[in-house]
Amino acid sequence: xxxxxxxxxxxxxxxxxxxxxxxxxxxxxxxxxxxxxxxxxxxxxxxxxxxxxxxxxxxxxxxxxxxxxxxxxxxxxxxxxxxxxxxxxxxxxxxxxxxxxxxxxxxxxxxxxxxxxxxxxxxxxxxxxxxxxxxxxxxxxxxxxxxxxxxxxxxxxxxxxxxxxxxxxxxxxxxxxxxxxxxxxxxxxxxxxxxxxxxxxxxxxxxxxxxxxxxxxxxxxxxxxxxxxxxxxxxxxxxxxxxxxxxxxxxxxxxxxxxxxxxxxxxxxxxxxxxxxxxxxxxxxxxxxxxxxxxxxxxxxxxxxxxxxxxxxxxxxxxxxxxxxxxxxxxxxxxxxxxxxxxxxxxxxxxxxxxxxxxxxxxxxxxxxxxxxx
Amino acid sequence: xxxxxxxxxxxxxxxxxxxxxxxxxxxxxxxxxxxxxxxxxxxxxxxxxxxxxxxxxxxxxxxxxxxxxxxxxxxxxxxxxxxxxxxxxxxxxxxxxxxxxxxxxxxxxxxxxxxxxxxxxxxxxxxxxxxxxxxxxxxxxxxxxxxxxxxxxxxxxxxxxxxxxxxxxxxxxxxxxxxxxxxxxxxxxxxxxxxxxxxxxxxxxxxxxxxxxxxxxxx
Numbered sequence: 001x002x003x004x005x006x007x008x009x010x011x012x013x014x015x016x017x018x019x020x021x022x023x024x025x026x027x028x029x030x031x032x033x034x035x036x037x038x039x040x041x042x043x044x045x046x047x048x049x050x051x052x053x054x055x056x057x058x059x060x061x062x063x064x065x066x067x068x069x070x071x072x073x074x075x076x077x078x079x080x081x082x083x084x085x086x087x088x089x090x091x092x093x094x095x096x097x098x099x100x101x102x103x104x105x106x107x108x109x110x111x112x113x114x115x116x117x118x119x120x121x122x123x124x125x126x127x128x129x130x131x132x133x134x135x136x137x138x139x140x141x142x143x144x145x146x147x148x149x150x151x152x153x154x155x156x157x158x159x160x161x162x163x164x165x166x167x168x169x170x171x172x173x174x175x176x177x178x179x180x181x182x183x184x185x186x187x188x189x190x191x192x193x194x195x196x197x198x199x200x201x202x203x204x205x206x207x208x209x210x211x212x213x214x215x216x217x218x219x220x221x222x223x224x225x226x227x228x229x230x231x232x233x234x235x236x237x238x239x240x241x242x243x244x245x246x247x248x249x250x251x252x253x254x255x256x257x258x259x260x261x262x263x264x265x266x267x268x269x270x271x272x273x274x275x276x277x278x279x280x281x282x283x284x285x286x287x288x289x290x291x292x293x294x295x296x297x298x299x300x301x302x303x304x305x306x307x308x309x310x311x312x313x314x315x316x317x318x319x320x321x322x323x324x325x326x327x328x329x330x331x332x333x334x335x336x337x338x339x340x341x342x343x344x345x346x347x348x349x350x351x352x353x354x355x356x357x358x359x360x361x362x363x364x365x366x367x368x369x370x371x372x373x374x
Numbered sequence: 375x376x377x378x379x380x381x382x383x384x385x386x387x388x389x390x391x392x393x394x395x396x397x398x399x400x401x402x403x404x405x406x407x408x409x410x411x412x413x414x415x416x417x418x419x420x421x422x423x424x425x426x427x428x429x430x431x432x433x434x435x436x437x438x439x440x441x442x443x444x445x446x447x448x449x450x451x452x453x454x455x456x457x458x459x460x461x462x463x464x465x466x467x468x469x470x471x472x473x474x475x476x477x478x479x480x481x482x483x484x485x486x487x488x489x490x491x492x493x494x495x496x497x498x499x500x501x502x503x504x505x506x507x508x509x510x511x512x513x514x515x516x517x518x519x520x521x522x523x524x525x526x527x528x529x530x531x532x533x534x535x536x537x538x539x540x541x542x543x544x545x546x547x548x549x550x551x552x553x554x555x556x557x558x559x560x561x562x563x564x565x566x567x568x569x570x571x572x573x574x575x576x577x578x579x580x581x582x583x584x585x586x587x588x589x590x591x592x593x
Contacts, residue, residue, distance in 0.1 A: 035483065036580025229524060230537060239524055255416040255423030265415070274412065281541040283524070307542075316542035323410060324549060325542045336546055347557040351564040357482065358568055365572050 014054040021058065042214040042289070043226065044236045052145040056221035063219075064119050066158055067101035070144050070151040071178040071187055072133025076169040077103045082292070096216065099127075102146075113147045120161055128219065129162035130212075131155065133177045134171040135193040138186030149344040152193055159197040164225050165190060166200045168212055170313050173201035173232070180314035190231060200225045201232040205308035210289050231311055233283070241281040242305050245287040248272065266302065275302030276321035284309045316339035378587040383491060384580055388456050391445040392581055395508075399559065402511075402554055404429040410549055432519060439512050444532035445505075455492030461502045463495035473499070487573050491588050497565065504558055507551050514539075514548040 014036060019029040027104035036054045040047060069077065081104070098104070100116040119127055127198055133151075141150030159165040167190040170176035175270055178187035191199040202211050215234055218226045226234040243249065251257070251271040258266035271277070282305050290297040299305055307317035316325050327336050384392075402470045405427045408414070416423055449458040463469030472495035478484040480496065488494040493501065513588060517535045520528030570578040 094377070230533065235524075241521055244522060250419065253425040253428075254421045255412060255414060256418050256419065256421075257415050259413055259415070281521070281545070283521075310541060310579075311537070312540045312542075324377045324546050327546065327550070336549045340550065340556070343553050344556045344560060347560045351561055354480075355568065356562060358572070361482070361485070365574065 014051055018054050018055040018058050023071040038210075042210060042285075043218055044212050049221070053217055053221050057217065061322060063163060064097040064099045064123050065101075065130060066099055066116055066119055066127060066162075067130040068146075068151075068154060068158060069102055070131065070133035070135050070146075070172070071154070071185065072169060072171050074103055074132070075206040076132045077101070080168070080209045080212060082209065084200075094228055096223075116158070116300065120158055124161050126163050128216070129159045129165040129197075130168055131159065131165060131172040131190045132168050134175050134187035134189065136178070136185035136187050137193065138184070155190060155194050158233075159190060159194045159199070163198065164200065164219060165194070165197045166202060166212065166215060166233075167191070168202050168207045170205045171309055173203035173309075174311040174313065176203075176205065177314050180357060198225065199232060200228065200234060202237070203233065203309040203313070204284065205313070207309075208237070208284075208286070208291060210290055211285070229283070233309075237285045237289075238271045238283045238309070240283065240285070242282045242284055242286055242299070245285075246279055246299060247287060261302075269302075271304075272299060272304040273323070275304045276319065276323055278307030278310075278317050278320075279305040282307040282310050378589055379590045380585050381491065383453075383455050383586045383588075384584040385448075385453055385456060386584065387444060387448045388452065389584055391441045391448070394437060394441040395445075398434050398441065399555060401430060401434045402438060405434070406492075406548075406552055410545075435512075435515055435519070438508075439516075442505075442512060443462055460492050460515070461498045461505070463498050465513065469495055488574065489575075489589055491586065494569075500558065500561075504555070507555060507558075511548060511551050514544045514551075517544055537579050539567050572583060 002064075015144065022032045023029055032054070033050075036050050036057070037047070041054055043049075044052075054370050067077070096202065099119040100112065102112075105112055105115075133144075135141075135151045135155050137152065138162060141152035146154060166230060167173045171178055171187070172190050174189050175183070175192075178185060179189075189201075190197065191201070200215060202215060204211075211234070215226060218224075218234075218236075226236055228234055229238060231238075243252075243270040247269045248269060249268070250272055256268075256270040257273055258270045261265065261275065266272075266275075266353070273280075277299065279299060286297045286305075287299070290300070304320070306320050307313055310317065322335065323357045324336050327334055327339055330339060339367060390571075399581065408427045409424070409431060412424060412427075414423060448456050450459075454460065463473055472488060472490065475486065476488040476494045476496045479486065479488055492498075513532050513535060516528045517532035518541075520526060520531070520533055521541075523529060524533070539547060566581075568577050570576065575587045577586060
C-alpha cells in the first residue's frame, strides 16, 4: 500500500476543541502544538501520533505524581523546573497532579506526609512515583530518613504500590555519586532497593527534563512505560551513543584531536577524545536534544563527555581527562599503556638475559646427524 | 651421536592459522593502539586517519576471529600434535613429567633437553592460555564494536558482557590483553630461537614447512 502523507497528517492533527481548551488556560495553540510535536519526535514516533498524544495530555484521568528525593542534590528537580519546551513545566506541574514534591510543595510537616499517604492509599496501583537520589542500605537505612522513616521503607511503600516508578538522574538509576567507592552508606539504585517495582531509569547528571516529560507523555498516551534497553533506560533517549551523533565526530574520523584545553585544535573545535571524552561509551541523546532550551551541551561547550548517564558512573568514568580507567592495584600515575610497555620491556630483558645465559651454557646441545624419512 | 629423522608435524591449517594470527596481531595491535591513543594528528579535515585505522581494525578482527574458529575446529580434527589433549599436559602423568623436565631445562637446573615431537609441555600450556586470551579479545572487541548498533547482531552476541564488566572495564581488559599478547610474542620468538639452536630440530623452520627433526628414541 502506498504511503499517504495527507492521511497521516489528518491522523496527526490536533482537534480544534483541544486547542481552544488550552488557549482558555493561557497556553497558545502554537506552543501546545510545538510541545506535542517535540514529544512525538523525542519518542521517535511518526507524526501521525501527534493527535493521540494531544488527547492523552488533555484527558482528565491523569495520574497523580509523588516525587521523592533521597540521597541526591536536587539537581534533577532543578532541571525539571527549568523544563524548556513550550510551557512544559506548566503543562506537567499544573495538569499532572503532583501531590508530593519536597522542594516545591506548599504543604509542610504532617500535612505533606498525610497528602502522600492519602495518594498512596487512594490511588494504589495508579499513581506515578518519581525518585531522585540513591537509597542507602547501610545501618538499616538510617543514613537517609524523611519524616522519621528510612528512604528504604518509603521507597518500598511508595514505589511498590505505584503504577510505574521513574528513577530520575544517575543516583536513583544506578547509585551515582553516593554509590561511588567506597560507598560508605551502601547506596543503591531504586530497582535494587525495590526489586519488585516497575522502574524506568532516566540517568544523567542531571537528567534531561525533556526525556522525563517525554516518558510521562508516553505513559499517558499508551498506558505503559516506553521500551527499554538492558539497563532499564528508554530506547528513545538512550538508544544511540553520544559519539555516533556527535557534531565533532568528523574530526574524530579525520584524526584531528585537541591535545590540551585552549590549544589550536581545541579552539578550532576538534575532537575531545584525547582529553578523555567518554562519548564513545555513553548512550544518551545529549547531542540531539541538548540542555537548557537546546542551547548547548558539554561537548559543544568544549569539554569532553564524562559519561554521567552510564551505570557505574563515577568509578569507571574517572579519571575524567583520560580515556581509560586506572588499572586496579596500581598507583594513580600508572596507565594501562605504561604498565603494558613495562611488561613488554621486562619480558624482552628477561628473555635477553636468558638468551645470554643459554648461549654461554655448553654441552646441552643435541649432537646430530640427519636421516631423511622416506 | 644421535640420528634424527624428518617428520611432518604441523599440518597446513595449523601453519596457515599461525601466520594469519601473526599478521592479525601485528595489525590489530598497531591500529588498536592508535584507536586507544591517536598518536598521529592531522591538519586536514578531509583526512580519514582514524576512520581507516578503525576500518582496518574491524576487518582484521573478522579475519582473526575466522582464524581462531578454524584453529578451534582443527583441535578436533587435526593430527595428534594439533588436537586439544596436546594443549593440556596437566591432564596426564606423562605430561607432568614433561612439564618438570622442560621447567628444569629452562631454569638451568638440568642440561637435558625436553625433546618433544609437538609442543613441549610449557609451550603447550602457554598456548592454551593464549588461546583463551584470543577468545577474550574477540569477545570484548566485538562487544565494544557492537555498541554502534544496540540491538544489532554483535550487541546481541556479546552485549551481555557490558553489565558484567562495565563498558570501561571491557575497554581496559581489551587493552591489557593486547599487552599480554605482545609480551607473549616476545617470549614465543625467543623460545623458538633457543630450541632451534639447542635442539637442532628445525623448529623455526617447521612453522613454515611443517617438518621437524625428531629423535626416534624420544618418540
